[in-house]
Each structure stands twice: as structure tokens, then as C-alpha cells.
Amino acid sequence: MAEPLVLLPGMMCDARVWATQLTVLSYERPVTVAPVGVGDRIEEIASELLSCLPSKFALCGHGMGGAVALELTRRAPERVIRLALIGTNPLSDTPQEAADREPRMIGAKSGRFESLLEQDVLPRHVGSGPLRSEATAELKEMAMSLGADVFARQERAMQRRRDQQSTLRRIIQPTLILAGEEDQIVPLKRQEFLAELIPYAKLGVLNGVGHTVMLEDPEGTTEALYTWMRQPLVLR
Structure with a gap:
């Protein structure tokens, strides 16, 4: 059987954000959506997940889930077979970014959570594509x-x-x-x-969409992940 795939959602998201990918990719392999709201620090979340994830797995994280994926890879690179990072920032917050939070x-x-979502958070998470309204509504439902x-x-x-630049340079998995x-x-x-800091990483860009590509372009996201899952494990 193909290696299991672990999906890590971003902020405000749960398994619903991966609905299309779960449907398609689970035809060939076990697929798990792991929560990223189980701790107060990225390191704590990663530690909790490592205790319950398979011994070896493919790993895909979005946003905050990508930050957790990098920490999992830093801590247990021998367990991560391949890695996908969607909308992921490998750097720590700047002082301004930290203050803005x-x-x-x-x-x-x-x-004021609902008004905060509607006025500040959600508009920045979606692009101008045709599924903007549907994606925004789905994000709000998950967040609430x-x-x-x-x-x-x-x-x-x-x-x-933490800043993960040193982790990136050590990644040798298909990414x-x-x-x-x-x-x-x-x-x-x-x-x-x-992408430039990870040896052999492949960069894919989906046009006309914003941060939450799984909802804004579900077919394009699924196709990119499907291709990634079929990459050979030995890269040259």
C-alpha cells in the first residue's frame, strides 16, 4: 500500500478545508487530518502529533499547518517520507507582525470574534477568483x-x-x-x-487565488498534490 498521508490544516481550519483532497487522494492511501490547535506553541503541537502519527508518512501542511510540518521535519526527518508546504512562511514573525497579532x-x-473575522481576517485569506464567496463562507463556518x-x-x-531556515537546507525529501x-x-x-532554500523543491503557483488554495482552487490543489505523491523518493 502507498505510504499514509498526513494533512495539517491552517489557522481557523479543520478537516473540511481538505474535503476535495480527502475524497480523491484516499482512493490510493490512508489519509489523516491532524489537528493543529492542541497546544500553545508550535513545538508543543509537533510533540503531541509525533506521539500518535504513523512511523513513516507523507506530510502536507497549510499555513500554520506548514509551520507545524516544518517542526515535525526538524524533529523527526527520518519519519517524513515527502513534504508539501502550502502557503507556508518559514521565518519567525518580524516585530511588526508579532505586534499586529x-x-x-x-x-x-x-x-468581537465574528466581526473581526468578517472585517479583518477573512478578506485577507482569499483571492479574487470565482470561488471567493464560497471559500470565505466556508472559512467563516470553520472558524466559528x-x-x-x-x-x-x-x-x-x-x-x-521559530525561524526554520536551517531546517529547510537539510530537507532532502521530495518537496x-x-x-x-x-x-x-x-x-x-x-x-x-x-523553495530556493530547499534542495530539489518544486514550486507550484495557482493563479487567481489567495492563501486558502484548497478551497479557492480545489482541483488545481489536488492535481498538484497527486503529482507530488507520485514523485520518486530518490531525487537526483
Whole structure:
């Protein structure tokens, strides 16, 4: 049987964000969606996941899930067979980025979570493509299901994340970097930089979509992951 695939959702997301990929990719292999809201730090989340994930697995993370995927790869590279990073920032927060998270955390915890989502968070997560409205609605539904406390905890974890540039240079697994052309959360230039630091990484760009490519271009995302899963494990 093909190696199992572990999918890590981004902030505010759960298994629903991977619906299309789960449907298609599970025809050939076991597919698991692991939660990323189980700790206050990226390192803590990774530690919890390593205790329950398969001994070896393919790993795909989106956004915050990508940050967790990099930490898993740093800690247990022998267990990660191949790696895909979608909308992932490998750097730690700048002082300004860290400061910008504070009012969002305060707003979420002070009863303004829904208005915060609608006015500040969600518009930055989706691009101008034809599925913009549907993607925004799905993101809001997932975020409201998870709640303000999870959102604030995830913001704090991302605010404290480590710089993973040294990890990137040691990655030898077949790696896909998948970016939305209009990503406002992790701009394309940052994801191009990420791809340049990983030996043999392949960069894919989906046009007309933003940060949440799985909802905005589900077919393009699935095709990119399907191709990545069929890459040979020995890269030359």
C-alpha cells in the first residue's frame, strides 16, 4: 500500500478545508487530518502529533499547518517520507507582525470574534477568483466552529514560532511548495524564497487565488498534490 498521508490544516481550519483532497487522494492511501490547535506553541503541537502519527508518512501542511510540518521535519526527518508546504512562511514573525497579532487576539477574546473575522481576517485569506464567496463562507463556518479561544491560541503559537531556515537546507525529501498567486498572508515572494532554500523543491503557483488554495482552487490543489505523491523518493 502507498505510504499514509498526513494533512495539517491552517489557522481557523479543520478537516473540511481538505474535503476535495480527502475524497480523491484516499482512493490510493490512508489519509489523516491532524489537528493543529492542541497546544500553545508550535513545538508543543509537533510533540503531541509525533506521539500518535504513523512511523513513516507523507506530510502536507497549510499555513500554520506548514509551520507545524516544518517542526515535525526538524524533529523527526527520518519519519517524513515527502513534504508539501502550502502557503507556508518559514521565518519567525518580524516585530511588526508579532505586534499586529495582539489586537486580533484581544478582539477575539473580548466578544468581537465574528466581526473581526468578517472585517479583518477573512478578506485577507482569499483571492479574487470565482470561488471567493464560497471559500470565505466556508472559512467563516470553520472558524466559528473552532471558536475565539482556539483562534487566539493559534495566533499566539504563530507569534512565537521559530525561524526554520536551517531546517529547510537539510530537507532532502521530495518537496512541493504550493502557493496562491494572490496570497496576502504569505506573499508569493516569501514562498519562492522558501523553495530556493530547499534542495530539489518544486514550486507550484495557482493563479487567481489567495492563501486558502484548497478551497479557492480545489482541483488545481489536488492535481498538484497527486503529482507530488507520485514523485520518486530518490531525487537526483
